[in-house]
Amino acid sequence: MTSPHPTPSKSRSRQEFSLGLRHGLPIALGYLPVSFAFGLLAVKGGLPAWVATLISLTNLTSAGQYAGTNLILAGASLLEITLTTLVINLRYLLMSLSLGQKLAPGLTLRERCLLAFGITDETFTVASLERTEITFPYMAGLIIGPYTGWGTGTLLGGIVCTLLPANLQNALGITLYAMFIALVLPPAKKSPAIRRVVGVAVGLTVALTWLPGLRLLSSGWRIMVATVIACLYGAHYFPRKEVQ
Known part of the structure; x- marks a missing residue:
């Protein structure tokens, strides 16, 4: 039992x-x-x-x-x-x-x-x-x-x-944009590093969307390029400091 x-x-x-x-x-x-x-x-x-x-x-x-x-x-x-x-x-x-x-x-x-x-x-x-x-x-x-x-x-x-x-x-259609703005703005206000990384990502996206030649890329490739470059930028200029 x-x-x-x-x-x-x-x-x-x-x-x-x-x-x-x-x-x-x-x-x-x-x-x-x-x-x-x-x-x-x-x-x-x-x-x-x-x-x-x-x-x-x-x-x-x-x-x-x-x-x-x-x-x-x-x-x-x-x-x-x-x-x-x-x-x-x-x-x-x-x-x-x-x-x-x-x-x-x-x-x-x-x-x-x-x-x-x-x-x-x-x-x-x-x-x-x-x-x-x-x-x-x-x-x-x-x-x-x-x-x-x-x-x-x-x-x-x-x-x-x-x-x-x-x-x-x-x-x-405005729901998605409002949601991401609400997610990004609070931490961006507190951190210059986040503001600069977001600025790089936005700038790249605008360039890839509107500049002649670059705008031939589809939306998926634009997302990938902007994400990778913005991440590399943040990792290079704002490395995480080790806590002693």
């Missing part, structure tokens, strides 16, 4: 999972409006609500999804879409490598892959601030809330857009 009382290891796993859920709840709530906007814009562009939701459930990356979806709607090639999303999402590789140094020993390859899929800017930040080793139950709890919030927000945005009249759908 099995014992009616959970073993200490199971009890601890449940506690760690619950702690992860609590830490992930604010992230999940913050993801709802962003993913809602993505669902609105994806459906407005011509994608069914279920396709937009499937994109969110299989990607979990705001910037990568917006860029990739825009390229899909523009009829870009698979190579262009792949390289663009790869460049935008490379930071998650670095985050996963960094967080891997704090993982508790004994995690299987499958568990590590599942956790790597759920790494976002916010979940990485929360997990990296933990002072103890990061266990699989904790990370699973931390990821499941934001993942659910991201998918739910996309589905709701897609459904709402489907029900809206055409004139209101056309007015939703």
Whole structure:
């Protein structure tokens, strides 16, 4: 007969999972409006609500999804879409490598892959601030809330857009720009380095869009070129100083 009382290891796993859920709840709530906007814009562009939701459930990356979806709607090639999303999402590789140094020993390859899929800017930040080793139950709890919030927000945005009249759908184009302005302006006000990197990225994008010869590049290649050059500029002129 099995014992009616959970073993200490199971009890601890449940506690760690619950702690992860609590830490992930604010992230999940913050993801709802962003993913809602993505669902609105994806459906407005011509994608069914279920396709937009499937994109969110299989990607979990705001910037990568917006860029990739825009390229899909523009009829870009698979190579262009792949390289663009790869460049935008490379930071998650670095985050996963960094967080891997704090993982508790004994995690299987499958568990590590599942956790790597759920790494976002916010979940990485929360997990990296933990002072103890990061266990699989904790990370699973931390990821499941934001993942659910991201998918739910996309589905709701897609459904709402489907029900809206055409004139209101056309007015939703400003949503994406307003969202990114709201994300960029606060840190740019505090950091000269961010302002200069953003300025370089914007300047390159304008040049690649309007200058003769350069404007022959498609939108996906323009994003890649501007992203890579702006990142290299920031890494060269504003290297992160090591804390002594």
